Amino acid sequence: MIFTRALLKRHSVLPGFDLALGFTLLYLGFIVLIPLSAAFLKTFTMTWPAFVEAVASPRVMASYRLTFGASFAAAILNAFFGLIVAWVLVRYEFPAKRLVDALVDLPFALPTAVAGIALTALYSQNGWIGSHLPFKVSFTPLGVFVALTFIGLPFVVRTLQPVLEDLHKEIEEAAATLGASRLQTFTKVIFPIITPALLTGFALAFARALGEYGSVIFIAGNMPMVSEITPLLIITKLEQYDYKGATAIAVVMLVSAFILLLAVNALQAWTRKRQGR
């Protein structure tokens, strides 16, 4: 113990490690751990059959499929297009670039209810976009996907940007002089470098989408078994003063989200290791 402390002290450039760690733990404890453990404690007062009934009824299962499925699909789409957006913003100069750059952050700043209402209006069958589409978007699971894509975009772009900025053009040029084709340069040189950041962005967008309520609720249509998201079912339980049932579903979401994020982190570590970095 004393040895490690001495070791840490010797390696630390800035002073105050003990104090900073103390603050970190206290802060995380108050802001994250205590509220979350309250949810777990509430759930522990349930009997096992009651817990299963609350978290595994067909309606709740349908909502998991929608919430996890739409969140995953939206995060995938954002990973793809977010990469293009980040690439364009970092690599090219064009008029009003700063404006476009600022636009990316809007989904962060906009109250989600506003986003939900705006998207619903646009994609409903008499809306600007919806009226030109041959299929329904608002009030279907597709609408859920649209809303989750909207709120997830900045996470991918903002995590990729700094990495792309560090990625100097010389690397591409070097690859070219060594005879790599454009495709090879991308798949063998650029992509491996940005993969960890892309995974982080994907994970953030995905996690954010899982918990989203405000925007989705307007566009989903909230049909039982079809377009009900899991957070809505939590609200539904609260409406019946069923605090336990509500926290039980929340716990299931928390645990599964945690496992998924852990898996993404592991994947990230693995890609880093494979690149020998």
Add this chain to the structure above:
Amino acid sequence: MSAEAAGPALLNVSYDVAREFYKDYNAAFIKHWKATANEDVTVNQSHGGSSKQARAVIDGLEADVVTMNQSSDIDAIAERAKLLPADWAKRLPNNSAPTSSTTVILVRKGNPKGIKDWTDLAKPGVSVVIPNPKITGNGRYTYVAAWGAAIKSGKSPAQARELVQQIFANVPVFDGGGRAATTTFAQRGIGDALATFESEVNLIKAEFGNDFDVVYPAWSILAENPVAVIDKVVDKKGTRRQAEAYLKYLWSDEAQEIAAKHQLRPRSPALLAKYAKDFPKVNLFTIDEVFGGWSKAQKEHFDDGATYDQILAAAKKK
């Protein structure tokens, strides 16, 4: 507490769409209290979905009074937090509800689908927007209105259930609030009909133009808007006198007239007569009459796995 003391402040925790009414009523009460008790009182308002508001009070929001649109929300505060006695509704006239409303049907101009009553909403090819009964009082009122109307016109409970099932099979969107359902119907152009409170209708017409007709069904539910003083809070804050006066004044002619202007049905027969053209006669039944009270209706119809969930599951299979 002397009459000259710097004014006490009351907190009125209320439901979502009562915002406009209480804004006007507060101004009237503050004037009245100054004239009669020579004291400046402030009234703060908190509005939101009514069950959410009730939960906030249970969890410790210090409301001097609550003004809700469903008695079950105040029952919940009495039962779960014991902040007021269980028989709170007996403390003021009319079940402690100074105003009422009812559920009506809004259709598109000229009523192209010929909707005249609840049964018309059950027909195939008709689409009706109803807020989600699982999370909105407005939606629950529509459900009990249609069900009770069937019972009142001599149908069996099985037939009532069939009717309600067919109506809810015709719902394209379950919005999370009364106002959201209004937007879906009026602005997105979805549905042939919207079931909502009578008190919402004028607002809809003012906001979205006169493209709608109101249909009064033969039978509908009496939607009472109950109010109560939260005893534990006013005794702690020493505001009982003001809080009780605040609620009692809701039955005054002045307040009843303000209510009528906001299309809430006043209790005063004289004012009801004066505004008769705004409040067409409807046969109304109470929740106690048909369902034995809100708590029972909640348990038998709206809790998870109860009738509402069953009919929705059955409607989907068809």
